[in-house]
Amino acid sequence: MKRRQFIQKSTAATVLAGVGGLGLQSFGSSKTKKITILHTNDVHSHIDPFGPDDGRNANKGGVARRATLVDAIRKENPNTLLLDAGDIFQGTPYFNYYGGELEFKLMSMLKYDVATIGNHDFDNGIDGLYAQIPHAKFDFVSANYDFSNTVMDTHVKPYKIIVKDGIKIGIFGLGIKLDGLVDKNMYKETVYLDPIEKAQDMSRLLKEEQKCDLVICLSHIGYDYKKDSDKVSDLKLARATKDIDLIIGGHTHTFLPKPTIEKNSVGKNVLVNQVGCYGLYLGKVDFYFNSGKNIKADGAAIVV
Amino acid sequence: MTIKQTLKLCFLLLIFSCASSKISKIEGERLTIDENINPKTEIENFIKPYREHVNKDMDNVISYAPETYTKSDGELNTAIGNLMADAVYDEGNPVFYKKTGKYIDFVLLNHGGIRSIISKGNVTTRTAYEVMPFENSVVVAAIKGDKVNEMMTYLANAKRAHPVSRQLQLTITADNEVKSATVHKEPIDVTKTYYVATNDYLYNGGDGMTFFKPNDGLTVLDYKIRNVLIDNFKKTDTLHPVRDNRFIKLNF
Ligand SMILES: [Zn+2]
Numbered sequence: 001m002k003r004r005q006f007i008q009k010s011t012a013a014t015v016l017a018g019v020g021g022l023g024l025q026s027f028g029s030s031k032t033k034k035i036t037i038l039h040t041n042d043v044h045s046h047i048d049p050f051g052p053d054d055g056r057n058a059n060k061g062g063v064a065r066r067a068t069l070v071d072a073i074r075k076e077n078p079n080t081l082l083l084d085a086g087d088i089f090q091g092t093p094y095f096n097y098y099g100g101e102l103e104f105k106l107m108s109m110l111k112y113d114v115a116t117i118g119n120h121d122f123d124n125g126i127d128g129l130y131a132q133i134p135h136a137k138f139d140f141v142s143a144n145y146d147f148s149n150t151v152m153d154t155h156v157k158p159y160k161i162i163v164k165d166g167i168k169i170g171i172f173g174l175g176i177k178l179d180g181l182v183d184k185n186m187y188k189e190t191v192y193l194d195p196i197e198k199a200q201d202m203s204r205l206l207k208e209e210q211k212c213d214l215v216i217c218l219s220h221i222g223y224d225y226k227k228d229s230d231k232v233s234d235l236k237l238a239r240a241t242k243d244i245d246l247i248i249g250g251h252t253h254t255f256l257p258k259p260t261i262e263k264n265s266v267g268k269n270v271l272v273n274q275v276g277c278y279g280l281y282l283g284k285v286d287f288y289f290n291s292g293k294n295i296k297a298d299g300a301a302i303v304v
Numbered sequence: 305m306t307i308k309q310t311l312k313l314c315f316l317l318l319i320f321s322c323a324s325s326k327i328s329k330i331e332g333e334r335l336t337i338d339e340n341i342n343p344k345t346e347i348e349n350f351i352k353p354y355r356e357h358v359n360k361d362m363d364n365v366i367s368y369a370p371e372t373y374t375k376s377d378g379e380l381n382t383a384i385g386n387l388m389a390d391a392v393y394d395e396g397n398p399v400f401y402k403k404t405g406k407y408i409d410f411v412l413l414n415h416g417g418i419r420s421i422i423s424k425g426n427v428t429t430r431t432a433y434e435v436m437p438f439e440n441s442v443v444v445a446a447i448k449g450d451k452v453n454e455m456m457t458y459l460a461n462a463k464r465a466h467p468v469s470r471q472l473q474l475t476i477t478a479d480n481e482v483k484s485a486t487v488h489k490e491p492i493d494v495t496k497t498y499y500v501a502t503n504d505y506l507y508n509g510g511d512g513m514t515f516f517k518p519n520d521g522l523t524v525l526d527y528k529i530r531n532v533l534i535d536n537f538k539k540t541d542t543l544h545p546v547r548d549n550r551f552i553k554l555n556f
Contacts (some may be wrong), residue, residue, distance in 0.1 A: 043382055044537055047354075048355065049337075059339045061338075064344050068341050090439065094354065097357070097358050097361070105350070109350065123439060142326055166325070197544075201373040213327070214327065215324040280336070280337060284333050284334070285331070286331040288329040288331075289325045301328070302329075303328045304332040
């Protein structure tokens with residue numbers, strides 16, 4: 001497989017051309033830890049692979065194959081998280097027949113850790129979503145949907161902190177504006193709050209108060225809206241915030257061959273990624289951590 | 305050391321270890337899910353009964369099509385489009401009457417909303433899912449005659465076989481002007497309120513259909529277009545959709 005390698009450094013001091021994973025050992029007493037983030041978005045009830053005659057996605061996708069791949073990656077690195085950025089529901093008769101039960105059960109079997117909520121997850125109404133919650137053995141996060149006057153109250157948290165190999169990972173969720181996109185009868189008293197303001201609150205809380213080593217935003221606000229410049233997007237979110245390391249996006253069904261590197265409000269790198277839709281791809285981002293005391297540089301080598 | 309002290313120490317150690325971990329390198333890649341990956345047996349076996357149930361139901365024969373019908377077999381009206389618009393009228397009208405005590409005047413759908421052909425042979429539940437994979441539902445907008453006229457102008461200029469139900473007759477000239485337009489064989493009355501059934505997508509301005517707003521009221525039937533088709537097919541032993549003269553263009 002040919003992969004275009006791209007190395008970007010925010011601090012010149014530690015540049016090592018063609019950095020290998022073990023080059024980091026040269027920092028003396030330091031120990032390298034690796035956290036693997038796997039992610040999907042907009043799977044839209046695509047449980048079975050596309051058939052051989054499909055015009056666009058022939059023989060691609062399939063949950064059972066995704067399970068094999070996730071297992072292999074977890075075997076290689078047990079410190080792996082599996083995340084989904086929303087729109088789990090709607091797109092095949094499985095959803096029409098079972099209302100999302102099978103989707104949640106399978107995600108639980110694949111040991112998803114955290115998911116956020118997409119607009120189509122309201123397609124059977126907020127009551128339809130609530131009815132499937134018992135089948136989900138993973139957590140839902142959303143920082144900008146206020147569910148307190150709905151049945152989903154307490155079932156969705158603004159963020160979730162997971163510690164893997166001593167590395168503290170904070171994950172918060174963001175959802176898209178529902179008005180005009182989803183019928184009010186469906187989302188009922190769900191209140192949409194400004195995603196950028198909420199992201200600023202969350203990243204401060206997770207980084208400064210909770211001292212997370214890694215901050216991830218699971219977003220269903222969409223990657224980029226060129227013609228609609230007023231619309232908030234993952235790229236705008238990346239530029240307007242700080243202390244977020246990775247934004248995993250959804251909604252726009254954007255097929256990014258590799259994560260986009262953006263500069264945040266203080267000039268640091270943020271990765272923005274999205275893997276299209278229908279479970280055709282699995283996104284994988286590996287974070288290497290150096291726990292030694294003698295690290296001065298605050299820039300990481302990004303290889304995408 | 306008391307438990308409390310131990311916990312406090314652990315907490316401090318956690319804070320310390322957290323604060324001193326820095327990201328040194330990030331690698332990103334995209335992995336393709338395709339036939340090169342074997343499906344996990346446990347997952348495959350779990351899906352199987354669900355799949356079999358869905359397939360059995362989807363393959364349930366609910367009608368028969370003597371011909372293949374496509375949305376490209378007519379210039380401004382097609383057999384399949386007429387079938388869909390008439391089905392929305394026939395199935396939607398009793399529901400609307402029950403809710404409001406009024407009758408639907410006619411139906412307008414969009415050509416792009418016909419997502420598949422109906423193939424010659426058995427018509428199954430799957431056929432309805434293929435023709436209408438989306439969740440759009442029937443809504444009835446109460447619009448004034450001048451808005452109906454706007455709609456006629458839109459249809460004359462759209463040059464597409466947007467499906468309309470049999471209660472409407474629209475004839476346009478060779479240069480896309482409205483020649484005549486009638487509802488229940490009566491000319492359109494600008495002062496009258498018409499009850500036009502469509503889907504929620506078009507009602508909200510989809511395909512540039514801006515004439516549903518402002519209006520004198522909206523009734524949501526809570527009835528998916530797909531279910532309209534399924535119900536309609538189930539009642540019809542053999543489908544006989546035909547192209548007719550409900551929406552035509554003159555040669556002069
Ligand atoms: Zn989606």
